[in-house]
Amino acid sequence: MDVLFLFPVKEHHEQRLKEEFPDVNFLFDRKPDDAAALETSEVIVTYGADLDEAHIEKAKGLKWLMVASAGLEQLPQDAIARRDLTVTNVRGIHKTPMAESILAHILSYKRGLKKIYEQQARAEWNKKIGGKEVRGSNALILGPGAIGGEAGRLLQAFGVKTYGCNRSGRKADYMDEMLSFDGLLEALPGMDFVVSVLPSTPETRGLLKKEHFGAMKDTAVFLNFGRGDLYEEQDLINALNEGRPAAAVLDVFDIEPLPEDHPFWGMDNVTVSPHASSLSGKYVDRSLDIFIPNMKLWLAGKPEEMENLINTERGY
Amino acid sequence: MDVLFLFPVKEHHEQRLKEEFPDVNFLFDRKPDDAAALETSEVIVTYGADLDEAHIEKAKGLKWLMVASAGLEQLPQDAIARRDLTVTNVRGIHKTPMAESILAHILSYKRGLKKIYEQQARAEWNKKIGGKEVRGSNALILGPGAIGGEAGRLLQAFGVKTYGCNRSGRKADYMDEMLSFDGLLEALPGMDFVVSVLPSTPETRGLLKKEHFGAMKDTAVFLNFGRGDLYEEQDLINALNEGRPAAAVLDVFDIEPLPEDHPFWGMDNVTVSPHASSLSGKYVDRSLDIFIPNMKLWLAGKPEEMENLINTERGY
Numbered sequence: 001m002d003v004l005f006l007f008p009v010k011e012h013h014e015q016r017l018k019e020e021f022p023d024v025n026f027l028f029d030r031k032p033d034d035a036a037a038l039e040t041s042e043v044i045v046t047y048g049a050d051l052d053e054a055h056i057e058k059a060k061g062l063k064w065l066m067v068a069s070a071g072l073e074q075l076p077q078d079a080i081a082r083r084d085l086t087v088t089n090v091r092g093i094h095k096t097p098m099a100e101s102i103l104a105h106i107l108s109y110k111r112g113l114k115k116i117y118e119q120q121a122r123a124e125w126n127k128k129i130g131g132k133e134v135r136g137s138n139a140l141i142l143g144p145g146a147i148g149g150e151a152g153r154l155l156q157a158f159g160v161k162t163y164g165c166n167r168s169g170r171k172a173d174y175m176d177e178m179l180s181f182d183g184l185l186e187a188l189p190g191m192d193f194v195v196s197v198l199p200s201t202p203e204t205r206g207l208l209k210k211e212h213f214g215a216m217k218d219t220a221v222f223l224n225f226g227r228g229d230l231y232e233e234q235d236l237i238n239a240l241n242e243g244r245p246a247a248a249v250l251d252v253f254d255i256e257p258l259p260e261d262h263p264f265w266g267m268d269n270v271t272v273s274p275h276a277s278s279l280s281g282k283y284v285d286r287s288l289d290i291f292i293p294n295m296k297l298w299l300a301g302k303p304e305e306m307e308n309l310i311n312t313e314r315g316y
Numbered sequence: 317m318d319v320l321f322l323f324p325v326k327e328h329h330e331q332r333l334k335e336e337f338p339d340v341n342f343l344f345d346r347k348p349d350d351a352a353a354l355e356t357s358e359v360i361v362t363y364g365a366d367l368d369e370a371h372i373e374k375a376k377g378l379k380w381l382m383v384a385s386a387g388l389e390q391l392p393q394d395a396i397a398r399r400d401l402t403v404t405n406v407r408g409i410h411k412t413p414m415a416e417s418i419l420a421h422i423l424s425y426k427r428g429l430k431k432i433y434e435q436q437a438r439a440e441w442n443k444k445i446g447g448k449e450v451r452g453s454n455a456l457i458l459g460p461g462a463i464g465g466e467a468g469r470l471l472q473a474f475g476v477k478t479y480g481c482n483r484s485g486r487k488a489d490y491m492d493e494m495l496s497f498d499g500l501l502e503a504l505p506g507m508d509f510v511v512s513v514l515p516s517t518p519e520t521r522g523l524l525k526k527e528h529f530g531a532m533k534d535t536a537v538f539l540n541f542g543r544g545d546l547y548e549e550q551d552l553i554n555a556l557n558e559g560r561p562a563a564a565v566l567d568v569f570d571i572e573p574l575p576e577d578h579p580f581w582g583m584d585n586v587t588v589s590p591h592a593s594s595l596s597g598k599y600v601d602r603s604l605d606i607f608i609p610n611m612k613l614w615l616a617g618k619p620e621e622m623e624n625l626i627n628t629e630r631g632y
Contacts, residue, residue, distance in 0.1 A: 030353070059361075096449055096451050096475075097427070097447060097449055098451060100423055100426065100427055100451070100474070101423075101447070101448055103419075103423055104420070104424050104426075104427040104429055105421035105424060105429065107416055107419055107420035107424075108343070108423075108424050108429050110416065110420075110594070111417045111420040112435055113421065113424050113430075114419055114590065115428065116473065116587065116588070116589050116592070117433060117587070118589065119588075119590065120581060122583040123576050123582075125572075125573035125574055125590045125591045126590055127591060127592045127595060128592075129590070129592050129595075131413060131417070131592055131596050131597075132592075132596055132597065133412055133413055133416060133596045134416050135412050135416070135599065140474050145495055147318045153473070154473055154474065156471055157469070157473035158416070158470065159412075179528050179618075192564055195359045242593070256441075257441035258441055265436060265439040266439075271432065271433070271436065272434050272435075272436045274432070274435065274441045274442055274443045274445070275443060276432070276443045276444075276445050276447055277427070279443060279445075279447045280447050280448055280449045281447075281448060282449065308358045
């Protein structure tokens with residue numbers, strides 16, 4: 001059985017895979033225009049962006065597509081949906097670094113770290129950095145899945161009450177309360193932190209409108225670690241200029257890299273993070289931690305038991 | 317009974333105290349040179365720095381000294397020790413803001429926030445901020461008391477293994493392992509974070525020497541949120557220049573404010589925090605939260621049950 005790795009791995013990763021699966025023929029270090037490899041492979045492991053509709057059609061033997069990223073938006077979703085493919089992703093792979101980044105930004109904001117760094121650059125000793133406490137706050141988590149849940153678990157340890165918000169309002173781990181997208185506008189005025197880790201789907205694109213930002217506290221911090229198309233950026237810029245929310249920490253943008261002349265760069269109450277919150281140097285190892293058990297289930301003929309199966313119609 | 321407040325409180329705090337203790341005669345907004353108030357008061361509430369040896373001697377009626385700060389070092393300790401005074405402090409009042417600050421700095425360091433802020437100032441999009449994970453690290457807490465324990469509790473939530481270090485190695489909350497000061501040097505090479513929240517006492521002054529810094533990892537972060545006399549600052553400067561530890565976050569210094577020409581200001585691997593980690597705008601309220609129950613016990617003739625009693629010989 002051929003397994004095609006479009007996802008680049010290092011020598012020691014290849015070694016690990018060959019040892020785990022001596023009977024599998026791994027095709028490492030290939031490009032998607034390798035027609036022979038594409039046609040014979042039953043399994044393709046990819047970051048996603050390198051496959052187009054034609055590739056999917058040429059991959060006659062393909063049965064399982066393992067996407068080593070969080071979402072499917074860079075993949076030809078229609079072509080995938082037309083085939084009866086098993087699709088898995090690496091959902092949850094980011095949860096540790098991303099939740100740590102979310103907490104880092106929330107704590108930095110409340111404990112005045114940016115001001116501390118700025119004062120140091122001027123050799124200025126000034127205790128009045130406006131430090132506040134995180135404890136006793138309310139946080140709304142848009143998308144309380146693997147990442148949002150991990151952020152919620154950590155926030156709870158800091159004495160923060162967590163409100164999870166998803167389409168249906170169905171229960172989620174580490175959320176003290178749940179609400180549905182329909183209840184969002186009503187809940188926003190009580191929130192100190194509004195954190196989105198939502199993927200980009202037809203239901204989340206443009207979910208936040210002017211009135212949502214306008215309903216936030218003038219002390220609230222909005223953090224977007226999901227996708228940039230959750231709102232019109234101009235709406236957020238206007239809202240920040242009007243003081244609701246007080247500040248935003250953005251790891252994702254409509255256009256990435258963020259254009260040099262974009263207003264966000266120069267706004268005092270905006271932190272521009274270069275879509276780096278998921279990076280921690282452990283990505284490939286963690287991807288293989290997800291792939292290997294799934295591959296064992298695949299070989300055992302139990303694909304339905306695999307982790308991170310994706311509903312190809314919903315897109316996540 | 318007269319209770320002298322050298323500790324400044326606001327109108328609504330005075331109101332709260334009068335309502336709690338209608339039979340107590342509170343002397344608010346006084347200075348220690350108010351000889352009459354000093355002589356008649358059974359209880360004095362002070363920040364500490366305003367009382368000298370002569371004041372203590374003149375305070376003939378004084379039985380309980382409530383110090384609204386963490387340590388006694390600003391007080392005339394010998395004069396206090398000569399009298400049979402009950403002394404309490406506000407130990408633990410700082411635990412929430414300080415533990416939040418400690419976590420903020422640890423997370424900021426590992427998740428690259430300073431680099432993110434610097435890049436933003438240049439409108440530079442660069443994902444290579446060197447982000448690492450906190451999870452899976454080892455942290456040594458010098459002084460695992462109220463503040464150290466709270467930091468330990470939070471670090472454990474992040475999947476960090478905590479090692480408490482005190483004089484005797486006696487057990488402390490939220491520490492996975494314990495060691496005594498004698499075992500410190502041996503433990504340091506395994507630590508990713510070394511956090512001191514030690515008070516200044518004869519046993520802690522100069523506790524960390526060249527060899528301690530030299531024993532730290534070249535990736536370790538040293539954080540001092542206790543007192544600046546834990547080491548000779550020049551030893552720490554040399555150690556940082558030699559790359560062990562990799563970085564330091566300092567909230568306390570030998571001389572405060574830190575002199576303008578001090579090398580720490582300009583060192584890339586040092587964060588100078590202006591002794592601000594305990595500030596969060598809730599100090600007086602929290603002090604009264606500690607004082608009021610103690611005052612009730614004092615009036616009930618149960619001073620031995622009071623919280624935060626200080627051993628005046630040890631100084632904490």
